[in-house]
Amino acid sequence: MADLVCVGETMVVLSPPDARPLAEQPVLTMAIGGAESNVACALAGLGHRAAWLSRLGDDPFARRILAELTARGVDVSAVETDPDRPTGVYFKDPGPDHTRTHYYRAGSAATRMGPELARRPALREARIVHVSGVAAAISDSCARLLETLLLGRGDSAGRGPVVSFDVNHRPALWRGGKADAARSLLALARAADIVFVGRDEAEELWGTARPADIAALLGPAPVVIVKDAEHGATSFADGVRTFVPSLPTKVVEPVGAGDAFAAGYLAGVLENRNERSRLRLGHLAAAAALRTRDDVPVMPPRTETDRYLALDNDAWAAMAPQ
Ligand SMILES: Nc1ncnc2c1ncn2[C@@H]1O[C@H](COP(=O)(O)OP(=O)(O)OP(=O)(O)O)[C@@H](O)[C@H]1O
Numbered sequence: 171m172a173d174l175v176c177v178g179e180t181m182v183v184l185s186p187p188d189a190r191p192l193a194e195q196p197v198l199t200m201a202i203g204g205a206e207s208n209v210a211c212a213l214a215g216l217g218h219r220a221a222w223l224s225r226l227g228d229d230p231f232a233r234r235i236l237a238e239l240t241a242r243g244v245d246v247s248a249v250e251t252d253p254d255r256p257t258g259v260y261f262k263d264p265g266p267d268h269t270r271t272h273y274y275r276a277g278s279a280a281t282r283m284g285p286e287l288a289r290r291p292a293l294r295e296a297r298i299v300h301v302s303g304v305a306a307a308i309s310d311s312c313a314r315l316l317e318t319l320l321l322g323r324g325d326s327a328g329r330g331p332v333v334s335f336d337v338n339h340r341p342a343l344w345r346g347g348k349a350d351a352a353r354s355l356l357a358l359a360r361a362a363d364i365v366f367v368g369r370d371e372a373e374e375l376w377g378t379a380r381p382a383d384i385a386a387l388l389g390p391a392p393v394v395i396v397k398d399a400e401h402g403a404t405s406f407a408d409g410v411r412t413f414v415p416s417l418p419t420k421v422v423e424p425v426g427a428g429d430a431f432a433a434g435y436l437a438g439v440l441e442n443r444n445e446r447s448r449l450r451l452g453h454l455a456a457a458a459a460l461r462t463r464d465d466v467p468v469m470p471p472r473t474e475t476d477r478y479l480a481l482d483n484d485a486w487a488a489m490a491p492q
Pocket residue numbers: 338367368369371397398399400401402403416417418419421424425426427428429431452453454456457460
């Protein structure tokens with residue numbers, strides 16, 4: 171049985187090997203990426219039992235995704251195959267300021283997930299179920315699945331698995347535009363037990379940039395973690411605010427850092443650590459993601475994370491990962 175089950179779409183990622191624009195590239199490399207399976211991989215890399223639940227096509231891309239996730243130690247035994255629809259694909263396009271993404275995922279197998287998936291035993295037996303706002307955006311049936319997992323718990327909330335939600339606003343995917351995204355993501359976040367949100371993301375969606383105001387908007391129920399890139403992350407849990415500065419890190423590519431952060435924090439939850447250690451594990455995992463072009467980073471060994479967790483606050487603030 172997995173400690174954590176993640177539900178969402180995973181795609182094959184086609185990326186250029188250097189910083190030239192996609193249109194000028196002769197050769198692309200193939201890897202995999204998906205916000206929720208990125209979390210599962212990082213959690214497995216930190217030594218926990220992680221599973222990923224989704225739908226894939228019956229195609230070579232699906233086989234690649236299953237092979238890579240299995241190699242990372244993620245349980246994919248509950249993944250469904252849809253013989254009639256393809257696995258999603260996305261391309262990375264390097265730019266001077268940031269990497270743009272071009273999605274080919276409309277009508278993919280994963281978009282056909284729906285609320286019936288919420289009845290799967292794996293989702294009742296795990297300690298944590300992790301989902302994200304990406305899934306809410308990819309189709310109406312996926313949006314209903316997230317509503318069932320989060321809002322549909324009603325009185326049983328607190329008795330089943332902890333439900334973790336990363337807001338992960340992807341503007342390109344929302345059919346109803348920003349107003350639709352803002353309304354739907356707010357309702358889902360308020361119903362979660364743990365919410366991850368970027369400060370910029372909260373400002374863009376809800377016009378709220380102060381971490382305390384974001385926590386008040388999403389509260390009172392969930393633990394809220396507000397991430398602020400190179401500055402740090404603040405958690406609001408049971409009325410207590412905890413801030414941990416980020417680790418100074420050379421950024422090769424930021425894609426996947428938020429997912430790795432969530433995995434690090436959730437590893438801390440599974441290990442019954444305090445808020446400071448949870449946030450530190452989040453930063454350590456995110457730093458590993460920032461240093462690679464892959465969406466799915468290799469996690470630091472636990473001997474190294476233990477060394478960082480043992481530092482006092484001043485020593486932590488002065489450290490940069492090797
Ligand atoms: N420049 C940076 N230096 C050090 N750490 C960083 C930097 N940028 C991001 N991080 C780390 O990555 C985490 C996530 O980054 P960010 O605050 O940008 O979240 P996000 O925008 O939600 O991420 P994502 O777009 O991947 O979902 C931060 O909490 C921090 O640990």
